[in-house]
Every structure is written in structure tokens, then in C-alpha cells.
Amino acid sequence: MGSMAWRFSGRELEYVKEVLDSGFGSSTSGTMNQRLERAFAERFGVRYAVTFNSGTSTLHAALAAFGVGPGDEVIVPALTVISCASAVLFCNAVPVFADIDPETFELDPEDVARKITPRTKAVMPVALYGLAPDMEPIMLLAREHGLRVLEDCAQCVLGEYKGRLVGTIGDVASFSFENSKHLSTGDGGLILTDDEALATAIRKFSSLGFVNIGAGEGRVRLTKDMFQDPDFKRHDRFGWQYRLPEVCAAVGLAQLERVDYFVEMRRTMAQRYLDVIGDHPLLRPQRVPGGCVHSYYTFAARFEGGQRGIAWKEFREKYKEHGGDGIYAAWSLLYNEPVIKEARFYGKGCPTACPHYAGAFNVEAGQCPNAESVQPKLMQFTTNQAGEAECAQQAEAMRKTLDYFGT
Numbered sequence: 001m002g003s004m005a006w007r008f009s010g011r012e013l014e015y016v017k018e019v020l021d022s023g024f025g026s027s028t029s030g031t032m033n034q035r036l037e038r039a040f041a042e043r044f045g046v047r048y049a050v051t052f053n054s055g056t057s058t059l060h061a062a063l064a065a066f067g068v069g070p071g072d073e074v075i076v077p078a079l080t081v082i083s084c085a086s087a088v089l090f091c092n093a094v095p096v097f098a099d100i101d102p103e104t105f106e107l108d109p110e111d112v113a114r115k116i117t118p119r120t121k122a123v124m125p126v127a128l129y130g131l132a133p134d135m136e137p138i139m140l141l142a143r144e145h146g147l148r149v150l151e152d153c154a155q156c157v158l159g160e161y162k163g164r165l166v167g168t169i170g171d172v173a174s175f176s177f178e179n180s181k182h183l184s185t186g187d188g189g190l191i192l193t194d195d196e197a198l199a200t201a202i203r204k205f206s207s208l209g210f211v212n213i214g215a216g217e218g219r220v221r222l223t224k225d226m227f228q229d230p231d232f233k234r235h236d237r238f239g240w241q242y243r244l245p246e247v248c249a250a251v252g253l254a255q256l257e258r259v260d261y262f263v264e265m266r267r268t269m270a271q272r273y274l275d276v277i278g279d280h281p282l283l284r285p286q287r288v289p290g291g292c293v294h295s296y297y298t299f300a301a302r303f304e305g306g307q308r309g310i311a312w313k314e315f316r317e318k319y320k321e322h323g324g325d326g327i328y329a330a331w332s333l334l335y336n337e338p339v340i341k342e343a344r345f346y347g348k349g350c351p352t353a354c355p356h357y358a359g360a361f362n363v364e365a366g367q368c369p370n371a372e373s374v375q376p377k378l379m380q381f382t383t384n385q386a387g388e389a390e391c392a393q394q395a396e397a398m399r400k401t402l403d404y405f406g407t
């Protein structure tokens with residue numbers, strides 16, 4: 001990879017300077033967070049946007065706003081980032097793992113249906129790699145069983161599902177601005193929702209539960225006469241301090257102005273990979289169902305070399321030798337991560353175990369067979385190339401590597 005400076009060559013510096021010139025407020029006093037929120041909400045045609053310091057704290061806040069608590073279960077895909085499970089655990093609730101479709105790698109609605117119990121409170125479809133999960137049956141299940149739906153769009157910006165933007169379908173959508181994502185503020189996140197009560201709860205959760213925070217307004221020092229009073233009571237809910245710094249919001253605003261370019265660039269790289277791979281038997285690219293427009297956070301494919309005695313690592317080595325960027329592996333399934341698998345808080349003889357977890361927290365092998373068979377084969381190829389020369393280099397590395405192993 002070449003320099004990454006091209007990613008920040010819009011109005012980032014200009015907006016950061018505005019923040020500094022204005023005296024460097026926090027998100028409770030400055031205006032940059034508000035500007036980013038309004039621009040993001042407008043772009044998605046959603047009423048409320050709330051900025052956060054990560055795409056993990058967003059998940060925590062959304063679940064808390066849903067009222068997820070001890071004894072509740074939240075269905076999450078087995079194949080996703082740890083944040084999806086830890087956000088549930090932060091609410092003292094139990095993550096229940098559902099399987100994926102072996103071709104799209106997205107949450108399987110049929111397994112979601114099987115995993116619903118009377119304790120299920122919410123489901124968290126993740127737009128894995130930038131592709132929409134099959135939202136229609138998930139929303140039907142949610143309506144039927146009274147579940148809340150949290151769309152995790154950390155990896156999906158401007159992806160589409162049946163004519164709708166991913167992130168405008170569930171009750172709440174969560175985005176991440178961590179540096180590898182389409183839009184970067186170094187670290188950061190944002191929530192979208194049309195629901196005023198949820199937006200209020202989410203914003204208060206993100207900012208210490210200040211009484212004078214509302215759904216559409218994060219600034220708390222607007223009315224000095226109110227808080228310059230010894231009798232003023234500031235907090236009517238519990239909240240964390242999950243706010244996004246103003247300088248990061250400034251970078252985010254500039255990034256959002258170029259969002260079409262960023263997404264288009266990733267789609268272009270993905271199409272190059274698709275053109276080179278064709279129907280080569282070694283790689284089976286993530287299937288994009290009809291009605292979906294992929295946003296290609298990354299280009300994912302199932303490596304099928306195992307049957308021909310070619311190891312995952314061998315393919316990666318050759319790809320790198322041929323000038324490829326490297327190949328990322330999928331996360332371990334959540335229930336195979338030591339922090340979950342060996343969790344001491346969910347029972348099994350632990351004296352401090354929370355009684356609500358006992359028996360409900362399943363970390364057994366075999367519960368998500370598709371995810372278990374697909375995960376070791378997954379390869380993720382980078383899509384954040386700077387321009388034509390870098391795209392051509394990756395496409396060429398792919399072609400040479402496939403040629404090397406033959407058909």
C-alpha cells in the first residue's frame with residue numbers, strides 16, 4: 001500500500017482549524033458534532049443522528065435504550081466482531097449466537113427464528129463486509145415477536161437492500177468511523193434512528209445522562225441561566241461518557257462530503273477482483289443477492305483450495321509474492337474467543353456468576369455449523385486502494401496467484 005494521505009485530502013484541515021479557532025469546545029459546547037449529525041441524518045433521510053466515540057459504544061447505547069437488561073437475550077451472528085457480544089454483556093444480558101448463510105456470509109433469518117425464546121429482546125443483524133443481511137424476514141420475525149432490531153452498519157455505508165439504504169430499516173443503526181472503515185475519524189461512531197424516544201435515551205446514555213440533552217441536541221451549556229444555579233440538578237438518567245471529540249467530528253464532516261467517492265472506489269476495486277476471479281474454482285466470492293447493492297468494506301471470498309491440498313497460508317504467501325497487499329482472515333467465531341468461551345461470569349461453578357446467565361449462555365461447538373465451516377476458509381482482500389495504479393497492482397496479484405495455482 002502507498003500513502004494513505006489521499007483519504008484526508010478534502011476539507012479536514014479546514015474544519016479542524018475551525019474547531020481550534022473557535023476555542024476548541026467539546027461536543028457539549030461546540031457545533032461540529034451537530035453539523036456532522038445533521039449532514040449524516042440528511043444523507044440517510046433519517047430524523048436523528050447521534051455521534052459517538054466508537055462503533056462499539058453505539059451498540060451499547062442502542063441496546064441500553066431498548067431496555068435490554070439482566071435475563072434478556074440478544075441474537076447476534078456467530079461471525080462478527082467481539083463488540084456485538086460485549087455490548088450485550090455490558091447490558092448484563094446474554095448474547096445468543098445465530099448462524100450465517102454459507103454463500104452470503106450474512107445472518108441467516110431461519111436460524112434467527114430458531115434461536116428466539118421468550119427472553120429474546122433484540123436482534124443485531126450485521127452488514128458483514130458491507131453487504132446487507134436479508135432484512136425482510138428479520139423484520140417480520142421482529143414484528144411477530146416484539147423484538148427490537150439494531151442494524152450494525154460499521155462496515156456498510158451506502159449499501160442498499162431492496163431500494164433502501166442499509167441502516168434505515170431497523171429501529172436503530174450503528175456506524176463506525178474507526179480508521180479502516182469507509183469514513184474515518186481515527187476512531188468514532190454514529191447512531192441513526194427515526195424514533196425520538198430512542199434518540200433521546202441514546203444521546204443521554206452517551207453523555208452522562210444530562211437532563212437538558214434531547215434527541216436532536218447534544219450541547220448542554222446553551223442556557224447559562226439554567227446551570228449557573230446552585231440548585232440545578234443536572235442528571236436524570238445514568239449515562240457513560242461516549243462522546244466524539246470536536247476535532248474528530250470535524251474530520252468526519254469532511255469525510256462525509258466525499259462518501260460517494262470512497263464507496264465508489266471500494267466498489268471499483270471489488271469489481272476488478274470479480275472480473276479476474278470469474279468462476280475460478282479456488283475462490284468463491286461473497287454472493288450478492290438480487291436487490292442488494294454491496295458497499296465492499298472489504299472483498300470477501302471463500303477459499304476452496306483445501307480440497308486440492310492448497311493451504312490458506314500458502315495462497316496468502318503467493319498473493320503477497322505477486323505484489324498483493326496481504327489477505328485478512330475472518331474473526332474467530334464469537335463463541336470460540338477465549339473471553340467468551342472461558343467466561344467466568346456465566347455460571348458453571350463460578351461463585352460470582354450472575355444467576356441470569358446460568359444455562360442460557362451457549363458456547364458449545366456445533367451450534368452454528370455454516371459459520372464453523374466457512375470461517376476458516378474466508379479471505380478478505382483490501383478495497384481501499386488510492387487509485388488506478390494500486391487497483392491494477394492488486395488485480396494483477398490476484399490474476400498471477402490464480403494462474404500460479406492453475407484451474
Ligand SMILES: Cc1ncc(COP(=O)(O)O)c(C=O)c1O
Nearest residue numbers: 054055056081083152154176178
Ligand atoms: C461489524 C462491526 N461492528 C462493530 C465494530 C466496532 O467498531 P469500533 O471499532 O468503532 O468500535 C466493527 C469494527 O471494528 C465492526 O467491524
